[in-house]
Amino acid sequence: GAGVSQTPSNKVTEKGKYVELRCDPISGHTALYWYRQSLGQGPEFLIYFQGTGAADDSGLPNDRFFAVRPEGSVSTLKIQRTERGDSAVYLCASSLMGPPVEQFFGPGTRLTVL
Amino acid sequence: RKEVEQDPGPFNVPEGATVAFNCTYSNSASQSFFWYRQDCRKEPKLLMSVYSSGNEDGRFTAQLNRASQYISLLIRDSKLSDSATYLCVVTQTGANNLFFGTGTRLTVIP
Numbered sequence: 001g002a003g004v005s006q007t008p009s010n011k012v013t014e015k016g017k018y019v020e021l022r023c024d025p026i027s028g029h030t031a032l033y034w035y036r037q038s039l040g041q042g043p044e045f046l047i048y049f050q051g052t053g054a055a056d057d058s059g060l061p062n063d064r065f066f067a068v069r070p071e072g073s074v075s076t077l078k079i080q081r082t083e084r085g086d087s088a089v090y091l092c093a094s095s096l097m098g099p100p101v102e103q104f105f106g107p108g109t110r111l112t113v114l
Numbered sequence: 115r116k117e118v119e120q121d122p123g124p125f126n127v128p129e130g131a132t133v134a135f136n137c138t139y140s141n142s143a144s145q146s147f148f149w150y151r152q153d154c155r156k157e158p159k160l161l162m163s164v165y166s167s168g169n170e171d172g173r174f175t176a177q178l179n180r181a182s183q184y185i186s187l188l189i190r191d192s193k194l195s196d197s198a199t200y201l202c203v204v205t206q207t208g209a210n211n212l213f214f215g216t217g218t219r220l221t222v223i224p
Contacts, residue, residue, distance in 0.1 A: 033211060040122070042201050042214030043158065056210040091157060100146040100205040103212060105157035 002026070004106035006092050012112045013082055021077040021109045025094030032075050033093040033103060034067055043091050049075060050098055082113045115140050120202050120215035128223050131192050135218045137185045137202030144213075147178055149187050150201040152217065158201055161187075192222045 005024040013019050025032050031050055035043035045059035049069045057067075064082075069075040079086055089110050093103040120137045127133045139147075147164035162169065164176040164185055175188040185202055202215040 035211075040216065042118070042203075042216050043212075044214070045211035048210040059211065099210050099212075102148075102160050105159070107157050 004092055004094050004104055006090075006106040006109050008109060009107065010110045010112075012114065014114050015082060015084060017082050017113075019079050019082055019111065021079075021090050021111070023075045023077070023092030023094075023106060025073065025075070025092070026104055027073075029094035029096055029104075030072070031095040031098050031103075032069060033095075034075070034077050035091040035093065035105075037089045037091055037108070039088075046077070046090075048099075055098075079111075082111075084113050087111055087113045116215075117141060117206075117213040118202050118204055118215040120218050122216050122218060124219040124221060126221045126223055127192055129192055129194060131222075132188065132190050133192055133220060134189075135187045135200055135202075135220075137187075137215055139183050139185070139202075139204045139213075141204075141206050142180075142183060143207045144183070144204040145207045146205040147176075147185050148203040148212075149174075149176060149185075150203050150214075152199045152201055154198075158214075161200070189220075192220075194222050194224060196220060197222045 034046040037043040048056040052072045064080045067077045089108040091108045092106045095103045149161040150158040151161045152158040164178045168177045173190045177186045199217040201217045
């Protein structure tokens with residue numbers, strides 16, 4: 001079946017702009033995660049949804065970052081007033097239930113802030 | 115201190131060689147352990163889970179030493195297709211996310 005999909009695959013924006021990154025998890029997966037991966041680093045946790053609610057947003061770096069999952073399926077990661085330091089690959093993952101079961105990752109959105 | 119530490123490499127080995135990667139984790143409450151593989155510009159994919167008794171999957175063997183908080187991955191008879199970054203991953207009791215190491219880059223040379 002279809003895996004996790006993310007759009008756009010690449011996003012170039014200017015400093016100070018607002019961006020939205022979309023994640024479509026595997027059908028039936030109740031848990032959804034956002035991670036951020038900088039060059040030469042492993043993915044770093046941002047936020048975890050169980051159903052519609054953000055069960056853990058402890059990884060969000062500051063209040064410019066926000067994510068929603070209104071119907072318990074598709075999720076959108078929103079970044080306000082983007083900064084050059086926000087440039088990274090944003091990865092979404094989903095799993096059938098909450099941790100610590102296997103997480104399946106999407107291909108990521110490569111965000112570049114000029 | 116990072117939750118998971120790995121030697122970033124790179125490791126360049128000839129085809130057919132045996133190569134081992136090591137990883138240490140800082141939190142003794144770590145619960146589950148995995149090796150993920152990530153190809154260049156692709157997403158991480160689960161390679162194998164790591165069990166206390168050690169486990170093998172074909173040419174790949176994973177070991178866990180809870181006392182030393184140390185995980186290893188051994189690849190025998192390396193293939194060109196094994197070239198990738200190998201990420202050491204742990205979960206912690208009470209935490210919802212995966213903790214990733216920086217990854218170890220392997221290049222298998224013909």
